[in-house]
Amino acid sequence: MTHLRNSLAVKLVFSILTVIGIIFLFIFGNNFLRSREILLKNVSSNVEHLSDATVNKIEIILSKVEQVPKTIAYQLENSALTEKEILNLLTTFTASTDEITGVTIAFEPDKFPGVKGEFAPYVYKNKGKLKTVYLKSPENNYKIKDWYLIPKELKKSMWSEPYYNVDDDSKILATFSVPFYLRNNGDSICIGVVSAEIDLHWLKQIVKKVKLYKNGYAFLISHDGTFVTHPTKDFIMNETIFSVAEKYDDSALRKLGQAALHGKSDFVLLKEFLEKKNIYLYYRPLVTNDWSLGVMIPEDELMADLNSLTRYILIYNLMGAILLIIAITFLANRITRPLTKLAAATDQIAAGNFEVVIPEMHSKDEVSHLAASFNFMKISLRQYIDNLMETTAAKQKMESELKIAHEIQMGILPKIFPPFPDRSEFDIYAVIEPAKEVGGDFYDFFLLENSFLYFSIGDVSGKGVPASLFMAVTKTLIKASTTIDLPLDEIISKVNNDLCRENDSSMFVTIFFGRINLRTGELDFVNAGHNLPYIIPLNGGVKKIEKTGDIAVGIVDKYEYQLAKVVLADNDTLFLYTDGITEAQNISDELYSDKRLEEFLQTQKLSSAKELVINSVKEVKRFVVSAPQSDDITSFVLKWIKPMEND
Missing domain, CATH: 3.30.450.20 (PAS domain)
Structure with a gap:
């Protein structure tokens, strides 16, 4: 199943269908939304036209009804009508307007000439006949009715809210009322209201349609x-x-x-x-x-028609997708079948079977070129592996030799501590960590005549085997040239002359060479271009030993080196090192630097020689973290405790 899922044919089919599917969804979705927008626009337009037509029908009838009370009010304001003329007017308009069920002229009390109090004739239709009544209190107190009171107070014509017929609650009525006025010298006094009453049954029929x-x-x-x-x-x-x-x-x-x-x-x-x-x-x-x-x-x-069309489109596209899957699968298998055979052959090659036959491709397309390239690769790979096996064997031999060289190099350095367990005047400890299997740093120390401790530390230019050989020669020359009566500057000058002869590789070495008089604590030294050592007093600040200005050994023949002296106080600690410490870099390319070293040494006044050496190496590694080591690291500590007692 995993092989099927990862096959090229399946990926090809899936990729093509995914692209086609995305394109289809975009087109289909856009088409659906556009169709929906057009449909809603058309329906909105149709509904608007239908509503306008319905409203026009209603308003034509309502306008016709409104004209009746408006006409009567106009005549009342401009003519002094008798009661008989008023009744004739009401009867005429009620009978001639089909939608009107009744018309009323309601006067304010005492406002109709010749009538004291209320006067409100009302003509209405009842079972096909016209009837006339006079609205009077208390049974028909029109003065408190909405159709009378509201138009009068608001001084405008208006329709009432719909209401049920008092005599027949199956009928819904509405009234249009118009106030009329007595006008005198620019003043208008409301003297009554004309109203026309209609049955809304016709309105319900229009809306229902x-x-x-x-x-x-x-x-x-x-x-x-x-x-x-x-x-x-x-x-x-x-x-x-x-x-x-x-x-x-x-x-x-x-x-x-x-x-x-x-x-x-x-x-x-x-x-x-x-x-x-x-x-x-x-x-x-x-x-x-x-x-x-x-x-x-x-x-x-x-949306029924649009949704139905959408379903048909989806069904047809699904059928098309199935046919497309079949067609693409067939074509993909046809294209990838030769690749499958090539993949099987390369699996055999990967397993080490270089005798496998690469399938022949009779087509002249890219697959045929690929098969030829695989065949060439098989032959080249066979040759490469044969060469690699020879190279690996040579490399393993070289690594073995370098390991032996490393052991030899470490063997010529003092590595047993404490080296003089019976001596209480000093404590000494050192360590070297080469950047490669072998390196160019060295240190050494030895006693002469039981009262003089000689010690040295050096750093050869370059790394690897040449530096390690130059270091071994330098260390040997220093020790071989040292005698109790020969000053240190002459010893280093002699070593320099020996190293300068036949130095075709132009290598050189920085050296700090010192001698402590164990009876007095006096330190003689020569500094041939080496990093300045530090004196760490038990009390007070860390300080560097004064620079003598001499150059590295092996550069200039017959160079005369300078001797310098310093007296160590009891419990002073001498810290010597190579530039692999101060020039160590972290992942941000920052140097450890002299400043950081001095700050670290200030915290190590009470440390033994071994503790200081180990702590210094840990401090550098803490600073560089995961950055690769670029140079040999050497840390050498000599702690002067007290002068030896006289015999």
Whole structure:
């Protein structure tokens, strides 16, 4: 299964199908969204036109009704009509207007000539006949009715909220009222209100005919949000759009109601409050009476055709994808079959079988060239491995020889500590860590006549075998040239002359060579270009031994070196080292430096010679962390304790 998953054919098929799938999803998604946008735009336009047509029908009828009380009010303001003329006027308009169920002229008390108190004739239709009554208190106190009081107080014509017929609660009525005035010298005094009453049954029939898709419907709300028409009968005259929004905790419906009552129109997506399904709702105002018409379309019905088309496209594309997978798999296998054979042959080569036959490719394409390259690689690899085996054997021999050289080099250096266990005047310890198997650093110490301790430390230029050989020669010459009566400067000068002869490689060595008089603590020394040693007193600061200005050994023949002296105090510690310590670099290419070394030595006043050597090497390694060692590291400590007692 893992082999199948990692095969080139599977990867090729997967890669091609992934790219095609991404392209398809982008095109399909973009097409779906664009189609949806066009569909919503067209539906919004159709709904808007349908709503406009419905609203126009309603407003034509309402405008026709409004003209009746407006005309009567005009005649009352401009003519002194008798009671008989008023009744004839009411009868004429009530009979001639089909939508009107009754007309009233209600005067303010004592405002109709010849009548004391209230005067409000009302002509209405009853079972196909016209009847006339006079509205009077207390049974019909019109002065406190909304259709009379509100237009009078607001001084404007207006439609009332819909209400049920007192005599027949199956009928919903609405009244349009117009106040009329007595005008005298520019003053206007309201003397009554003319109102026309209509049955809204025709309005419900018009709204009911507005239907889009299977379950779409329209509804009408008054200017305070009361449902005038709605498919749910319990809502009519019993609920407002705001009470429904509160009941179903629908903030979106509440905002829509507020927008509708402010005369706005829009096409919005909502959650239908009864069935909790997404719907699209278009709403717009009726200019005549500030009511609003709403048209609802279920989203699933609106998108049904688009969703059906989308499913067909997905099915056809899935079938196409299956055929594409079959075709690509066939082609991929045909292309990769030769590569599979080559892979099997290379597995044999990787296992060490160089006799395997590379399959022949008869085509003249890249696979054929690859097979030829593999065959050439097999031959070259066989030759390379044969050469590598010879090189490895030679390298192993060299490594063995270098290991022996390392052991020989370490063998010529003092490595037993303490070297003079019976001597209490001093404590001595040293260590070398070469950067390679063998290096060019060295140290040495020895006693002469039991009262003089000679010691040296050196650093040969370069690294590796040449430096180690030059170091061995230098160390041997120093020890062989040292006699008790020969000054140190003459010893180093003699060693320098010997090393300068036949020094074709131009190698040189820095040396610090010293001698301590164990009876007095007096230190004679020669510094041939070596790092300045430090004296660490038990009390006081660390200090460097004075520089003599001499050059390294092996550079200039017959060079005369200078002898210098210093007297060590009891418990002084002499710290000698090579530049592998101060020039050690960390991963940021920072040098350990003389400053860091001095700060470290200041903390080591109470350390023994061995502790100081070990701690110094640890300190350098702590600083460089993981950076590779670039030079030999040598640390040599001589701790002067006290002068020897006289025999």
